[in-house]
Amino acid sequence: MYKNLSSILKSVSKPGRYTGGEYGQIIKDKKDINCRIAFCFPDLYEIGMSNLGVRLLYGALNQENDIWCERVYAPWTDMEEKMRQYDIPLWAHESKDSVKDFDIVAFSLQYELCYTTAINMIDLAKLPIYAADRTDDMPVLLAGGPCAYNPEPVADFFDVFSIGEGEEALVEFSRLYIKMKKNGTYNKKDFLREVSHLKGFYVPSLYDVEYNEDGTIKSFEPKYGDVPKKVEKRIIADLNTSYFPTKPIMPFIEVVHDRIMLETFRGCIRGCRFCQAGMVFRPVREKNAQTLNRQAKEIYENTGYTEISLTSLSISDYSCLHEATDLLLEWTNPKKINLSLPSLRADSFTKELMDKVSSIRQSGLTFAPEAVTQRLRDAINKNLYEEDLLNAVRLAFEGGKSQVKLYFMNGLPTETYEDIEGIAVLAKHVVDEYYKVPIRPKKPVSVTVSVSCFVPKPHTPFQWEGQDDLQLLRDKQIFLAEKITDKKIRYNWHEAKVSRLEAVFSKGNRKLSKAIAYAQKNGMRFDAWDEYFDYDKWMQVFAKCSIDPDFYANRKMSYDEILPWDVIDIGVSKNFLISENKKAYKSKTTPNCKEKCSGCGANKLGGDITWCPKAR
Numbered sequence: 001m002y003k004n005l006s007s008i009l010k011s012v013s014k015p016g017r018y019t020g021g022e023y024g025q026i027i028k029d030k031k032d033i034n035c036r037i038a039f040c041f042p043d044l045y046e047i048g049m050s051n052l053g054v055r056l057l058y059g060a061l062n063q064e065n066d067i068w069c070e071r072v073y074a075p076w077t078d079m080e081e082k083m084r085q086y087d088i089p090l091w092a093h094e095s096k097d098s099v100k101d102f103d104i105v106a107f108s109l110q111y112e113l114c115y116t117t118a119i120n121m122i123d124l125a126k127l128p129i130y131a132a133d134r135t136d137d138m139p140v141l142l143a144g145g146p147c148a149y150n151p152e153p154v155a156d157f158f159d160v161f162s163i164g165e166g167e168e169a170l171v172e173f174s175r176l177y178i179k180m181k182k183n184g185t186y187n188k189k190d191f192l193r194e195v196s197h198l199k200g201f202y203v204p205s206l207y208d209v210e211y212n213e214d215g216t217i218k219s220f221e222p223k224y225g226d227v228p229k230k231v232e233k234r235i236i237a238d239l240n241t242s243y244f245p246t247k248p249i250m251p252f253i254e255v256v257h258d259r260i261m262l263e264t265f266r267g268c269i270r271g272c273r274f275c276q277a278g279m280v281f282r283p284v285r286e287k288n289a290q291t292l293n294r295q296a297k298e299i300y301e302n303t304g305y306t307e308i309s310l311t312s313l314s315i316s317d318y319s320c321l322h323e324a325t326d327l328l329l330e331w332t333n334p335k336k337i338n339l340s341l342p343s344l345r346a347d348s349f350t351k352e353l354m355d356k357v358s359s360i361r362q363s364g365l366t367f368a369p370e371a372v373t374q375r376l377r378d379a380i381n382k383n384l385y386e387e388d389l390l391n392a393v394r395l396a397f398e399g400g401k402s403q404v405k406l407y408f409m410n411g412l413p414t415e416t417y418e419d420i421e422g423i424a425v426l427a428k429h430v431v432d433e434y435y436k437v438p439i440r441p442k443k444p445v446s447v448t449v450s451v452s453c454f455v456p457k458p459h460t461p462f463q464w465e466g467q468d469d470l471q472l473l474r475d476k477q478i479f480l481a482e483k484i485t486d487k488k489i490r491y492n493w494h495e496a497k498v499s500r501l502e503a504v505f506s507k508g509n510r511k512l513s514k515a516i517a518y519a520q521k522n523g524m525r526f527d528a529w530d531e532y533f534d535y536d537k538w539m540q541v542f543a544k545c546s547i548d549p550d551f552y553a554n555r556k557m558s559y560d561e562i563l564p565w566d567v568i569d570i571g572v573s574k575n576f577l578i579s580e581n582k583k584a585y586k587s588k589t590t591p592n593c594k595e596k597c598s599g600c601g602a603n604k605l606g607g608d609i610t611w612c613p614k615a616r
């Protein structure tokens, strides 16, 4: 423990972010340990502590007696200032040991705007930020999470990427590390070569990337014959038997999600063409109602939380939803434990569900139609009709609700101004539904329209698309603001500059690493926070590093172009994504997986999959 720490803690905001010692944290005796892992979340404690993925991996690794996984969160700027002033390197919560003394330092990269913060944590750990500059006696740096599906913009900073679900993969990775350390064959070079043979691990230093004059990729090849041309993602085959954290750490300070997060299933049957999660988490694998109920009871016993959130990408598609809520309500109702069902689709919203689940009655209602005209909804394959939405809000109003939140997106491929104007029209229709119900709710109607900007994402049917340029996104936001005249409708829009930066990194390649390094060196971090996001500064960084952001964010790519993320195989085939992209331009929909398999290819990954036909 650093001698100044206690006095420093008195001088920074929310010292509980840094103390550790919470109920449920895992402490081990170092002499029993063969591999120490510092698990870094590149954002604040309050956010990291709420991330189910981090809870899962922390628990799965600590299931192993000789592996000790500890938590590390990004220090807020006031703490960072003190750390640099008193020369205190980044430390882990459990042992307070310095991160640079660990064997493996793992990062969970959840969103592109966390990159500078992640690199800053490496720097605060007193490690060289570039993988090529780190020596054998320094930890192995691994990264995973959703951003690892296009790891290229940060490839130069990490030794290896874990692609897909890590619960089993990270244990295998640590076991290999222990084996090579024990049998004396460990050096980083040989270790990483061996790691490249494990399924689901991408070692960027083992691939050569060449570029054409115009900046597109000419070739992307493994350096050696034993290194896979493509890295196939890992999935957990059976969620009913795999590890799930039932004794989460109880935070000292309030965190973003301070409740039981109960994962119901992974993947999504829908196939919305802009949605990366809907593609990369395929195929769908469900937990049965008994497993869910057992896990909920265990977590309740270990935490006393009075809210349970059933998490998934689309809860209404969970085939055991009614059986599970019946089982849960049997004991949660008497204990006054709230059940919440985020991500309900309008076309599955029923009176039965509303009557059954208290929180649905209590809280506001949120639907994500994303687009308004049927033409555009078909183009993005939302498979939702205006009538579905109006039925759902009518039910809600009849059930006593008065607040409705609707999520839309601007800048979608094929979008017209008629589509945008339609948002104002639909919101008005929702208000009108309120005045049609015979017995109106006590509270006056309020409809919130929240509009984000489309960001083209890797491994989706829209991965080749360019984002609207900044001015056009702005013009569309102003156009909609002028169309929404009803005072009962509130209009929120996302800052287009943030979405533009996200698009640059979302579709970026390795050339972006110098911009990230330069930005971090010049004090940029916490880009996902309004108070630290500085668009103009980023444009200066790009100029300084001869990076043209339009090339990444706005340029439409051709189907035969080598994509920076082509080295990652998510199971869903490129041909399927191309056919879905073409269908979008004809506003042709694809049935969901429950209705009919459309042959995306994800079933080749196997597992206890719910809807997929067995792969041949």
Ligand code: SF4
Pocket (backbone or CB within 6 Å): 269, 282, 283, 284, 593, 596, 597, 598, 599, 600, 601, 602, 603, 611, 612, 613
């Ligand atoms: S293989 Fe078929 S059923 Fe399975 S996820 Fe793909 S489209 Fe859906």
